[in-house]
Structures are given as C-alpha cells and as structure tokens.
Amino acid sequence: MLQSKLFYKTTKNKTAGVDSISHDFLTRAGYIDQLMAGVYSFLPLGFSVLKNIEKIIRKNMEEIGGQELLLPVLQPKENWVKTDRINIEKEIIFLLKGNGYKEYVLGPTHEEVVTPLAKRVIFSYRDLPFYVFQIQDKLRDELRPKSGLLRVREFMMKDLYSFHANQTDLDNYYEVVAKAYGKIFKKCGIGSVTYRTLASGGSFSKYSDEFQTITGAGEDLIYICKKCGIGINKEIKNENLKCPKCNNSEFEEKKAVEVGNIFKMGTRFSLPFDLKFTDRDGHDKLVLMGCYGIGLGRLMGAIVESSYDQKGIIWPKSVAPFLVHLLQFDNTPKVKKAAQKLYKDCQKEDITILYDDRENKTAGDKFNDADLIGIPYRIVISEKTLKENSVEIKERSKEKAKLVKITQLQKFFKNVKKN
Amino acid sequence: MLQSKLFYKTTKNKTAGVDSISHDFLTRAGYIDQLMAGVYSFLPLGFSVLKNIEKIIRKNMEEIGGQELLLPVLQPKENWVKTDRINIEKEIIFLLKGNGYKEYVLGPTHEEVVTPLAKRVIFSYRDLPFYVFQIQDKLRDELRPKSGLLRVREFMMKDLYSFHANQTDLDNYYEVVAKAYGKIFKKCGIGSVTYRTLASGGSFSKYSDEFQTITGAGEDLIYICKKCGIGINKEIKNENLKCPKCNNSEFEEKKAVEVGNIFKMGTRFSLPFDLKFTDRDGHDKLVLMGCYGIGLGRLMGAIVESSYDQKGIIWPKSVAPFLVHLLQFDNTPKVKKAAQKLYKDCQKEDITILYDDRENKTAGDKFNDADLIGIPYRIVISEKTLKENSVEIKERSKEKAKLVKITQLQKFFKNVKKN
Numbered sequence: 157m158l159q160s161k162l163f164y165k166t167t168k169n170k171t172a173g174v175d176s177i178s179h180d181f182l183t184r185a186g187y188i189d190q191l192m193a194g195v196y197s198f199l200p201l202g203f204s205v206l207k208n209i210e211k212i213i214r215k216n217m218e219e220i221g222g223q224e225l226l227l228p229v230l231q232p233k234e235n236w237v238k239t240d241r242i243n244i245e246k247e248i249i250f251l252l253k254g255n256g257y258k259e260y261v262l263g264p265t266h267e268e269v270v271t272p273l274a275k276r277v278i279f280s281y282r283d284l285p286f287y288v289f290q291i292q293d294k295l296r297d298e299l300r301p302k303s304g305l306l307r308v309r310e311f312m313m314k315d316l317y318s319f320h321a322n323q324t325d326l327d328n329y330y331e332v333v334a335k336a337y338g339k340i341f342k343k344c345g346i347g348s349v350t351y352r353t354l355a356s357g358g359s360f361s362k363y364s365d366e367f368q369t370i371t372g373a374g375e376d377l378i379y380i381c382k383k384c385g386i387g388i389n390k391e392i393k394n395e396n397l398k399c400p401k402c403n404n405s406e407f408e409e410k411k412a413v414e415v416g417n418i419f420k421m422g423t424r425f426s427l428p429f430d431l432k433f434t435d436r437d438g439h440d441k442l443v444l445m446g447c448y449g450i451g452l453g454r455l456m457g458a459i460v461e462s463s464y465d466q467k468g469i470i471w472p473k474s475v476a477p478f479l480v481h482l483l484q485f486d487n488t489p490k491v492k493k494a495a496q497k498l499y500k501d502c503q504k505e506d507i508t509i510l511y512d513d514r515e516n517k518t519a520g521d522k523f524n525d526a527d528l529i530g531i532p533y534r535i536v537i538s539e540k541t542l543k544e545n546s547v548e549i550k551e552r553s554k555e556k557a558k559l560v561k562i563t564q565l566q567k568f569f570k571n572v573k574k575n
Numbered sequence: 576m577l578q579s580k581l582f583y584k585t586t587k588n589k590t591a592g593v594d595s596i597s598h599d600f601l602t603r604a605g606y607i608d609q610l611m612a613g614v615y616s617f618l619p620l621g622f623s624v625l626k627n628i629e630k631i632i633r634k635n636m637e638e639i640g641g642q643e644l645l646l647p648v649l650q651p652k653e654n655w656v657k658t659d660r661i662n663i664e665k666e667i668i669f670l671l672k673g674n675g676y677k678e679y680v681l682g683p684t685h686e687e688v689v690t691p692l693a694k695r696v697i698f699s700y701r702d703l704p705f706y707v708f709q710i711q712d713k714l715r716d717e718l719r720p721k722s723g724l725l726r727v728r729e730f731m732m733k734d735l736y737s738f739h740a741n742q743t744d745l746d747n748y749y750e751v752v753a754k755a756y757g758k759i760f761k762k763c764g765i766g767s768v769t770y771r772t773l774a775s776g777g778s779f780s781k782y783s784d785e786f787q788t789i790t791g792a793g794e795d796l797i798y799i800c801k802k803c804g805i806g807i808n809k810e811i812k813n814e815n816l817k818c819p820k821c822n823n824s825e826f827e828e829k830k831a832v833e834v835g836n837i838f839k840m841g842t843r844f845s846l847p848f849d850l851k852f853t854d855r856d857g858h859d860k861l862v863l864m865g866c867y868g869i870g871l872g873r874l875m876g877a878i879v880e881s882s883y884d885q886k887g888i889i890w891p892k893s894v895a896p897f898l899v900h901l902l903q904f905d906n907t908p909k910v911k912k913a914a915q916k917l918y919k920d921c922q923k924e925d926i927t928i929l930y931d932d933r934e935n936k937t938a939g940d941k942f943n944d945a946d947l948i949g950i951p952y953r954i955v956i957s958e959k960t961l962k963e964n965s966v967e968i969k970e971r972s973k974e975k976a977k978l979v980k981i982t983q984l985q986k987f988f989k990n991v992k993k994n
Contacts, residue, residue: 163644165695165696192651198645198646225619229681229729255666255716277583297674
C-alpha cells in the first residue's frame with residue numbers, strides 16, 4: 157500500500173478526551189475514529205488488524221470443531237421475555253420498535269437465537285455434541301463507555317456455543333476451549349500477561365472463567381495466586397480467602413481487562429426453549445450448553461495496552477496491519493527506483509508492506525509516523541544507505557537499526573515471513 | 576466436512592409460507608433459517624456461500640483502488656437530521672433511544688457517517704480522489720419483507736463511496752465501478768441475465784444505474800431495448816418513450832430483482848456536512864461523491880433464482896459452499912476406506928469437499944439431498960463402482976454421470992480447480 161494513498165491522517169497532538177494509551181495511539185495513528193461515545197469506525201489500518209485477529213480466532217475455533225454461521229443483530233423481543241433476560245439485562249439492552257409495532261432486541265449476545273435454532277437439528281443423542289460460532293457485530297448499551305475500544309456500545313465478538321448430552325462432555329469441551337483461548341492470546345502477543353481467572357458461575361455451575369489481561373487501563377481487579385499462578389476475580393476473592401485451586405492465601409492484586417470468557421450454561425437456555433434430545437436410554441433430556449466469547453476490538457485495545465513505548469504502538473507480527481514499513485528519504489530518482497523495486501519485491505514475496513512514498517514530509521515526520529503506527533519492521537532507503545548498496549532495517553521493538561546489503565535482502569524476507 | 580457433523584437438516588417438504596424458489600430451496604437445504612419476517616440466520620452452508628461472494632466482491636473492489644474499512648451500525652440521529660433523510664427515509668429507518676435519551680439510527684446506508692469521516696482527511700485537491708468500501712450489516716425496516724433473501728430487514732451489503740475533485744473524475748470512476756460490477760455478476764454466474772438498467776438520478780445527476788437480474792421472483796419491471804440491449808427501469812420508461820441510448824422504442828418487459836446500484840451523488844452529502852477541499856486555483860470547493868452498493872444476501876438469492884432445476888439448486892463453482900460432494904453407498908469397510916482416501920486427497924489438493932458419510936441414509940435420500948444442496952461435482956463410491964476400480968462422477972448441471980478410474984482422478988482434480 158502506498159502511504160500517500162492511505163485513508164488516514166496521523167495527528168501529533170494527544171487525542172482530546174482519551175482515557176487510555178490504546179485509545180490515544182489508535183486514534184492518532186489513524187486506526188480508529190470515534191463516531192460517538194462508545195461507537196467507533198475502523199479505518200483501513202484498524203480494519204486490517206481486526207481481520208488479522210479474526211483470522212487467528214477463526215483458525216482456532218475451526219480446529220476445535222466450530223462451524224461458522226452468522227446470526228442477525230435483530231432479535232425478537234419474545235425470546236428475551238422467555239428467558240427473562242429482558243428484565244435481568246434491562247440496563248444494557250437496546251430495545252426497539254419497528255413497523256407494525258414489532259419489538260426487537262439488538263443482540264448483545266445470541267443464546268436467544270441459537271437455542272431455538274438448535275431445536276431444529278437436535279433430536280437424538282446422535283446429533284450431539286456440536287459447536288457453532290460466529291464473528292459478528294454486538295450491541296450493548298453501556299452506561300459509561302470508556303477507554304476507547306476497551307468499553308464500547310458496538311463491537312465485533314466471536315461467540316461460540318456448544319451443545320452436549322451430558323455434563324462430562326460439556327466439562328471436557330470447556331477445557332478444550334480454554335486451551336484454544338490460551339493459544340489465541342499467545343498468538344496475539346498477550347499470552348504472558350493474560351490470566352485464566354476464576355469467576356462466579358451463576359446458579360448453574362460453580363465457576364466460570366474469564367481471561368484477564370493485566371493493564372493499568374483495566375477496570376477489573378484480579379488476584380493472582382502467588383503459589384499456583386491462576387487468577388481469581390474480585391467476586392471470588394470476597395467469597396474465598398484462599399485460592400480454590402491450591403488453598404494458598406497470598407495474592408497479588410492487579411488491574412486487568414477481560415478479553416474473553418467461557419461459561420457453562422448448563423440448562424439455563426435449553427430449559428426455557430425446551431431444547432431436548434432422546435438419550436440412549438430412550439428418555440428425553442435437556443441439552444447442556446456452554447458459551448464462549450472474545451471481543452475482537454477489546455482484544456485489539458488490550459494488545460496495544462500491552463505493547464507500546466512513548467512514541468507509539470509496537471504490534472506483534474501476528475496482528476500488525478503490515479509487516480514492513482518502507483520509508484523513502486531524499487526523493488531522488490535513484491532512491492525512488494530502489495524503493496519501488498523493494499516495494500515490488502516484498503509484494504512478490506507475499507510480505508505486506510506500507511510504502512511511505514510521501515514527498516512533502518520530512519524525515520522526522522516519517523520516523524515519527526512510523527513509530528506511532530508501529531509496524532514490526534522499518535526499512536529506510538536514502539542516498540546515504542544506497543552509497544553503501546544497503547538499506548537500513550530496524551525492528552520496532554528494538555533500539556538499534558542496522559545496515560543490510562540489498563543483495564542480502566532475501567535472508568531478511570525469510571526472517572520476516574517466519575512466525 | 577463430514578456431512579454427519581454438519582449443522583443442518585434438509586427437509587423434503589416445501590417450506591411453509593415461501594413465495595420464491597430461492598427461499599424454498601435455501602431453507603430446505605439448510606442454507607438459511609428465518610428468525611422472523613425479513614430476518615435470516617446464515618447456517619454453515621449459507622455462510623460459506625456468503626463468504627465466497629464476499630471474496631469475489633472484495634477482490635474487485637480492491638482492484639479499483641477501494642480501501643476497506645468498517646463503519647458502525649449505530650449512527651447518531653443528528654447526522655440524519657442534517658441531511659433531512661430522517662424525514663425522507665422515515666418509513667424504512669429504524670430509530671432507537673438508548674441510555675441518556677441518546678437517539679440512534681440503525682444504518683440502512685452510511686453516507687451520514689462516511690462524509691463527516693472524510694472531512695478529517697480531505698483538505699486539498701491532493702487528497703482526492705479516494706475510494707473506501709465496507710462489507711457490513713445494514714438494517715432497513717421494509718414494510719413488506721418477502722421472497723426470502725430478496726427483500727429483507729437485515730442484510731450484508733457492500734457499500735463503496737468515492738470522493739472527487741471534479742465531475743469528469745467522478746464520471747470516469749463511475750464507469751470503472753460499472754465495469755467492476757459487470758465482472759462481479761459474471762463471476763457469480765448471473766452475467767448473462769443481469770442488465771445495467773438506467774434509473775433516475777434524483778436531483779443531482781440525470782441518471783443512476785441499477786443492475787437488474789431477470790427472474791420471475793423479481794418485484795421490479797425492466798424494459799430491455801431490442802436494439803442496444805441496455806435496460807431502463809419503469810420510472811425512466813414512463814418518462815421516455817424511446818431508449819435514451821439509441822432512440823429505439825421497442826422494448827421487452829421483464830420481471831427482475833435489483834442486485835446492485837451505482838449513483839452519482841454529486842454534492843448531495845458534501846453540502847450538508849460542508850465537505851470541501853482547496854483546489855489548484857486556491858478556491859474552496861465542495862467534494863463530489865459517488866456511492867455504489869451490492870446486497871450480498873440478495874445476490875445469493877438471485878443466483879439461486881437463476882440456476883436451479885426441480886430437484887434443487889445448481890451452484891456456479893465460484894460461490895458453491897463446496898466444490899465436491901462425495902456420497903458413500905454400501906457402508907462396507909472397502910467402500911469406507913476408498914471414500915476416506917478420496918476425502919483426504921481432495922483436502923490435500925485444496926478442493927473443498929462435503930463427504931456424505933451418513934450410514935443411516937438410503938442411496939435415494941443421499942441423491943435427493945445432493946441435488947437439493949447443489950454442489951457442482953457429485954462423486955459416488957459404492958461396491959459397484961469399486962468393482963470397476965472407479966468412482967461415479969456427475970456434474971450437478973449435467974444429465975449424465977460417468978465412471979472414472981480412481982487412477983485417473985488427478986485429471987479430474989485439475990479440472991475442478993480450473994476457474
């Protein structure tokens with residue numbers, strides 16, 4: 157992509173009204189644009205990161221048998237009356253009247269759609285288990301949206317739903333999902349600061365699990381057990397003085413943001429929708445369900461909160477909008493020719509590249525923009541580097557740049573492509 | 576994909592309350608599920624077709640310089656007041672009140688978001704032209720949803736917006752988009768029945784263009800000029816007795832469904848949002864805009880309406896949920912082994928395959944399901960075919976099946992992969 161054509165403008169000034177680093181950097185670098193409180197547009201750079209996160213999540217969901225589908229934003233109010241969540245979730249539900257006085261709920265989650273849908277395919281134990289997921293726009297009328305993408309009113313969410321004939325099967329799959337979540341967060345570069353954290357399971361299971369990423373911008377408090385390393389959330393901490401896993405009572409308190417959660421719903425939704433199956437013994441039984449969520453935008457925000465310096469974002473390769481940022485200085489024919497060749501070579505190698513071809517910007521401006529945007533590899537081509545038949549390569553996460561002979565670039569390409 | 580695991584159930588009976596062939600087949604074959612009037616879930620098969628259509632559209636939008644972004648469903652009501660569309664589009668707009676009495680419009684289209692967004696990046700003529708698009712969920716409170724995916728209240732839409740410094744540039748790009756649309760519809764298999772159709776341009780240009788696909792299920796009437804082959808819509812027909820392109824007055828009347836439209840908006844939206852740029856001559860001028868839409872679900876419906884027989888859907892390869900449908904008969908160890916090998920070989924060749932491994936279904940059931948689902952190539956493996964060291968291959972669009980030696984399958988694979 158030519159940077160001169162990219163739909164964005166970086167800004168030097170701190171964004172007004174921001175209350176987190178990710179909000180500030182993502183806005184200033186042109187990843188997102190706030191339309192109103194808690195509602196954001198994803199600009200091309202931000203959309204690209206979102207797509208990379210989506211790809212990681214999709215791969216891991218498919219690997220554990222998830223089948224992808226797409227459920228609507230518009231949901232019939234009746235279904236929310238049936239589960240009584242019309243009252244329980246009252247504060248955050250968007251309710252809406254359409255033509256013919258039809259009442260809709262804008263889906264903050266999809267149990268009220270997927271459960272009756274499952275009724276059409278589940279009859280016998282032979283139809284179980286199965287797992288469906290979607291990556292879809294959710295709406296939730298947060299009272300106090302804040303911190304950019306960390307607490308919003310509209311967001312892309314991956315929601316997986318599992319259906320089981322018995323508790324053991326649900327328990328086993330729940331652990332399979334937990335493991336997949338671990339892989340996703342690791343791949344996104346926040347594995348070392350993301351804790352599986354015990355939370356209340358409501359009335360249908362003892363615990364659920366949150367995945368909490370440690371960050372000063374987080375609104376949650378979690379307690380990391382000094383002995384076994386798992387987290388417990390505030391609710392559990394207040395109930396238990398000891399860690400439920402190892403009986404230790406020493407914890408470290410940390411601020412964190414919830415990037416995912418997994419929940420054994422049991423019969424919470426199969427009961428109101430009468431979702432049953434005929435078991436091997438000939439008896440009709442209620443299906444057991446699990447649900448598993450990850451917010452893509454919040455994950456994007458959490459990645460930035462975990463990886464930046466004072467100049468800007470430092471993207472992990474796995475989700476970066478481009479892998480290489482090529483900066484052309486001294487707009488002489490010689491430099492342009494070399495830069496254009498490198499740009500094409502990268503594309504041939506299937507390495508995504510943003511090429512700062514802007515001729516009305518100073519070297520300082522280009523360096524600042526590159527640091528703010530945070531692409532993993534920065535390459536500078538200038539009269540000076542060409543005198544050495546070289547380019548200057550710097551990793552965003554490292555201090556020092558190094559000169560690399562143009563003839564040696566194949567080795568660099570290989571390195572970039574490595575996972 | 577193993578069919579025994581696929582999240583769907585085919586039904587033999589005609590769907591109740593359907594008023595189009597595509598609605599009936601897509602429902603019975605398990606592509607879509609109606610949640611309520613005009614609102615559908617896309618099941619795994621349908622989601623897969625949707626993704627294939629999305630890929631075709633995305634490729635063609637990127638080829639004409641479109642940069643992808645993602646705008647929100649929730650839009651501030653104020654912006655719709657500013658353009659007065661809060662009144663003009665009153666009948667089909669979903670209006671909504673949230674916490675703090677904040678009023679939202681659920682976006683039926685995104686001019687009210689993309690125009691103010693463009694203000695942040697357009698300053699001078701140097702910033703023009705540019706093109707942004709998204710593939711995103713739209714909401715529109717249709718008074719009479721009907722014909723399955725053809726007229727709905729919630730739908731995936733590709734909307735492209737272009738921004739120009741002068742009319743010539745807009746005019747030129749408009750034709751570039753029209754050409755890309757032609758390529759998209761051709762690739763989707765409806766090129767020969769889809770007509771570029773002159774429609775009213777509103778108050779800002781003489782004409783706009785619709786892309787209309789001929790089908791008995793269509794709600795529009797178009798008039799195809801017997802001389803030059805272009806279409807005009809009813810509105811234009813009533814105004815002109817002759818074809819505006821060739822002055823001919825003989826037309827053929829056809830029922831059709833609108834699968835896309837392109838529109839020169841001129842200053843319709845830049846005026847209320849004061850979207851200006853400084854031209855070469857130093858003067859501030861209003862930006863000229865174009866907008867270009869394709870509804871993905873409707874396109875999916877139109878493809879089915881154009882390609883079926885009495886047994887079911889006949890998907891074009893480009894959008895089919897799978898390329899090969901493997902049917903295993905006589906569940907003997909020998910047949911199973913051969914089927915499983917073919918299943919794996921296809922996957923190795925990157926050929927998408929649905930493997931009907933269900934052991935509780937008759938050959939008749941399997942044949943019926945395969946015809947209904949409409950995957951381009953059907954392969955049968957049975958004791959009988961294996962006696963000849965062969966499999967039976969039939970294209971969904973052709974009458975006759977043929978025996979192919981298992982040793983000759985590589986040639987078949989090559990053929991399947993050809994575009």
